[in-house]
Amino acid sequence: MTGSPWAGDEPAGSAGIVGAGTLLILLLAPIGSGFVAPAILLLAGAGLLVPSLRARSDFWWTVAALALLRVGLDWPMSDNHAYLLSLWCFTLGLAATGPAAPAALAPNARWLLGIVFAAATLQKAWLSPDYLDGTFFRVLLATDPRFEELALLCGLDLDSLYRARDALLARPAELGGPTSRPPSDFVRPPLYDAVALFATWYTVAIEALVAAGYLLPARWTRGWRDLALLVFCSSVYALAPVEGFGWLLLAMGYAQLTPERDRLRVGYAIVASFLLFTRALPPLAWITGLLLPEAGPG
């Protein structure tokens, strides 16, 4: 890449730490079912205990193959997290194939991050007809139990929330049948719509920013792209409980750090630890307990 506008992102020799972090993710957020789950846990544990394993490409390709097997066994129900995890383990395997191979880890991590965020932005801004108008988050806040506390903080009471959820998830009247519901309006507090609209634009804006940060030439973005990723992970995954994916993105971000950006390694460690903390003490549940003690545990 030397000579190209995208030069300047060569590896920092952090493959060992990134590999250990990736295995830790597999232990903290186990994946798969049947024999795949224990096999991956066993490999992750072995890789953490025996550092020389992490330097072997066949070790990583075995983990990648098991992660891919999980995708196949669950087909078509796996989401992008499963695919990206397998691809990342394959990438770590490539970085262990020879003396020159680790140099490929940083640019691969950077391009993967850029493409992930560009695809997410494209999907929200252009391909989904009901995202930018706020419909998606208005529906999500009421229907996804993981965001129940946020809906309550937005002014809904539990009864209204459950009635709205039933109506939004019911079989549409056009389909007929005993469980179909006639359409009804969902009366929402002003704060509910405001939060939904904020979530809509915040998410797409920061995803676009992170995408630009990792896809545009480094000389334009080096100063802020990691900060954008850290802000994204700490804000989004503290509320959306998919910290395993957050850790995976952080592992990729860490892998592409250049030596002059060493101070940021601490930032990555802090955000990864913060996500672990939020898993034990979810911010929304904590705030709801503080502000709305009568709402009880969600």
Add this chain to the structure above:
Amino acid sequence: MQAWLLRSPPFLLLLLIAVHLTLVASVRLSPWLGGGFGMFATPDERHLAVYAVDAEGGKTEIALPDALHEDALRAHGLPSPARLRALADDLARATGRTPDSIRLEVWRSAYDPRTLRVRGEPLVAIGPGEDPR
């Protein structure tokens, strides 16, 4: 190791995304599933209706046996004709009907942006009867 192979992961990811978008457009894969990035981008509440169709064309909704629940979930996620036909065959065996007397319809909920009123949108159907789209 070949240089092109070392640099292959981003291209593999682009391929995954392209396959995902193709499956979403062609066989109605849920945008939330697969290797693309449609999660948290669109509501995707889907509904599967199962009908027994008599000789005169009258249809009666029938319950899905518990044993086929997992297959039905997968058919929600990827309602390809082949997957729906396989589900219809299993359903025919489980209920003592002929496969060509079973009709499956997959719908999704669409929401009015202002009122959030739910409107049903047919995605795909197999079996005797008119295409509801």
